[in-house]
Amino acid sequence: MAQSAPTPGTSPRSGSGSAWASGGVLFAGVLLLVDGVLAVIRGIAGIASDDVYARINDYTFKFSVTSWGWIHLILGIVLVLVGVGILKGALWARGVGVGLAALNLIANFMWLPYQPVWAIVSIAIDAFVIWALCTDRTKAAF
DSSP: OOOOOOOOOTTTEEEEOOOHHHHOOOOHHHHHHHHHOOOOHHHHHHHOOOTTSOOSSSSTTOHHHHHHHHHHHHHHHHHHHHHHHHHTTTTHHHHHHHHHHHHHHHHHHTTTSSSSSHHHHHHHHHHHHHHHHHHOOOOOOO
């Protein structure tokens, strides 16, 4: 008995949606997990020492480096948990992942003067995560 080939634009795994987008969700989960770990490390560094990051004199969103450290630490822990949820296939994690990636994107935009290169890398990761979680409709969470 011959098997029929899947129709173009469908994923053999799910039967609907793009296989590329479905793979993007898995990759988004990994990226969210990695971005969360990096945020935890960034947070610990900010809490441990005020001399780790550049000092900013006149900045609209100026907080102490310790405050930024706590913000990144807490956000990072939550990002790791949601990343694990996405990798386990939890439907709630996809919707929460979009919201947290957007929140992390905003936090990193505000963090730009302190660490521009890493903030831009994190912004790019968050933008991809938002795109990947919003484009795959195999198990829509929203």
